[in-house]
Amino acid sequence: METLDKEQQIERLYATTPVYEWELIINPDHGRTKVTYGLFLVLVLIGGATLFFSPDSSGVMVAVSLIFVGSFMCPWYRYLINADKRHYYVINQYGMYSTSEQIIPEIAYTIVRRSAWVGCAICVFAAIFIGPMAFVGAGGAALMSFTMTNFRSVPHKSQCLFDGYVNFEYYKSCKSFINTKENFFACIIPEEKIAAIENTLLQFNETFEKEYIDDFEDAPKFQAFPVILEIVR
Structure with a gap:
């Protein structure tokens, strides 16, 4: 039997029919809207303070410039940098792969x-x-x-080949890491899909270990967590 190199194995992974797949629309930062409004408010306050302490033409120019910059920069941050993302994941007998793309x-x-x-x-x-x-x-x-x-828009692709061993780390925030002997695969899994994904991983790997972690418990106050907005399939 011909031995495939890694590049050929990856090509085979993408060419093989999915055994299990899921697709999600994600909000990558649950606090993005508050940060946007806060940033705009800070720029407006700085502009107002500048105009108060320097009510001449230069002060007016600085204040208008700050408000103008905020009016463009804040929507850019909210709707382009932190836009919703579409994630698509596939498992088959050779491994896993995903594509992610911003919804802009x-x-x-x-x-x-x-x-x-x-x-x-x-x-x-x-x-x-x-x-x-x-x-x-x-x-x-x-x-x-x-x-x-x-x-x-250019979709981001990632993949992980199976090698007989899988360690499944599932966090309460729905993010997950599927570790093999040499690689790891990061993904987001809704709680209702855990059982089906575990059974699929167990089907194609001789050794399967799992660990559930509550990452909300000791997380910093302002840590950003992804939010699942829609389970497409």
């Missing part, structure tokens, strides 16, 4: 791409009318503009 409206990517094309146009006109020296000190911005013209 396509209009957001379109705005970024079009803004990048505007930046590219500005760089081209600057090079034509000012010369190559226009890029001195702004080379990074020019390179970023050209790079962001293809800005789009």
Whole structure:
């Protein structure tokens, strides 16, 4: 029988029909909305304090700038950096794999791409009318503009091959680690799916160990935990 190298084993893993699969929509940070409002409030207070102690044109400019920055930065933090995520997990006889992707409206990517094309146009006109020296000190911005013209969602993939041993760590917050002899696989498992996943893992591994951990008990007060918003399947 031909022995497959690791790359071939991974290809076989993705090509094999799933034995068990589940899909979730996750809020990656349960406190993200409060942090967003708090950040905006801090910027507004700083701007107001600046205007109070310096009620001249420079103070007005600083206050308006802070509010303007907050109006863009806070939605960026909430709806792009901490957007909901879609996680899809698969188990078959060769191992496990997952894909995760942020749920961001396509209009957001379109705005970024079009803004990048505007930046590219500005760089081209600057090079034509000012010369190559226009890029001195702004080379990074020019390179970023050209790079962001293809800005789009790219799913993140991860996988873990079975080797006969599995240690299943399940945390009360629903995050889990499935450890083999050489690798580990991080995933999020709803409580109602634990039994089915355990039975599937036991089916394809000679040794199966499990451990349940209450990570809420001694967690820091402001630690962020993922929240399952929807079990798609």
